[in-house]
Amino acid sequence: MSDEILINVTLTETRVAVVENGLLQELYLERDDDASYVGNIYMGRVERVLPGMQAAFVNIGLDRTAFLHANDILPRQPELNEEGEPVQPPAISELVHQGQQLLVQVIKDPLGSKGARLTTQLSIPSRYLVLLPEVANIGVSVRIETDEERQRLKDLLRSLIGEQVKAGFILRTNAEGVGEEALAKDIDYLRRLWARIEASVGSAKPGQCIYEDLSLPYRSLRDHMHAGIDKVRIDDQATQERAVRFAKEFFPEWSDRIEHYRADGPLFDLYGVEDEISRALSRVAPLKSGGHLAIDQTEAMTTVDVNTGAYVGFRNLEETIYKTNLEAAQAIARQLRLRNLGGIIIIDFIDMNDPEHKRQVLRTLQRALARDHARSTVSEISPLGLVEMTRKRTTESLEHRLCEPCKACDGRGRVKSVETVCAEIFREILRAVRQFETGQLRVMATPTVVHRILEDHHRSIAELTEQLGTSIQFQPEEQYGQEQFDVVLL
Known part of the structure; x- marks a missing residue:
């Protein structure tokens, strides 16, 4: 089976499903009254400076003030002293003051009771590049692994932007294998966009949105469309027509893959997407072998417990545990993407005695996470058999987007007997x-x-x-x- 993107548009919400080999891997949701702010650029005003937290609260026109940490104000490249060691960063009170106006960008949506997270280190993405207006260097996505391709892209980009350009660029994973014409078109687009943003800054008032990222359908095409996507099906004709025009500008060679879904049945009934969404809201995720994952979200972290369940398929216990953990490692990576789980994640694999089995399970988890668009870091298996990892979180999890605390149990998940x-x-x-x-x-x-x-x-x-x-x-x-x-x- 091939990979597809399914875009379901209704009057109140838009949903995007990324399907790989007939299996739902990622789901994105945007409602009219609950759109994402990530990527938007605002003229903000500092409301309070908190020296003890090395942070400030900034008003950007949302219901709650946003949070700006000192690390998100400092330059991306740390300053070095004469010995080549990093210079001690200045205190937050030396960087901003109350009432000051700042050009800021949202890097994390409001989550629960917390306001949005901000940065002054602006970045504007296109199809193949990310523009860094205030940094004069070139970076390459770590997912482009071959040295030859990384160097080819760097050389090609340098030849296109010239030596006098102050802005920097990051070559995205999508840039792998692309030619000069595609990169040149992206550079021109980003330069024109940044010029419009700069022109708006002078007259902008505090709380004003200066740049708004693309809406969900087109953002999904920009970030997820690649040569392996065989079809993009959209069940709204107007959205499909705009998507084709968008594609012809950024990746014309794939624009014919975007089609209007006209069948009688709902689009998300394809590949059982609706059923997969329902299962993703359950605490338990079954494994094909008969085992299961128990996934629990808390305020501080997410825990994943691996259980063999009814699986007794191998001749000895150690082999049974090993096979269950291998299957669980791949299933966990998919569940993290599907449920959009982020922050600190603790995985309790079934205890293994063989060190080689532990290494193989960890490698399997890392390889499965390599397809994830969200950045993650994975630690070694601890003496207690736990794997600690983090996954970048910019929006709320699927459960928090689709559900609310139970009124009968007040969100505890239990009621008195x-x-x-x-x-x-x-x-x-x-x-x-x-x-x-x-x-x-x-x-x-x-x-x-x-x-x-x-x-x-x-x-x-x-x-x-x-x-x-x-x-x-x-x-x-x-x-x-x-x-x-x-x-x-x-």
């Missing part, structure tokens, strides 16, 4: 009788709780009414959650 609620009701009855003089009480709770009290605790109710000298009525309420109840004085 029926027996626990019954005990709480008895305590509340005693508290009410001691606090108020009354001859009658009414208890309202979910039918399950009321049934348990009347069936299993009827003797306790009889003793309680005799002891307290009061009558108690029980009223089932269908709309109540399991933990919810009321004791009402009549």
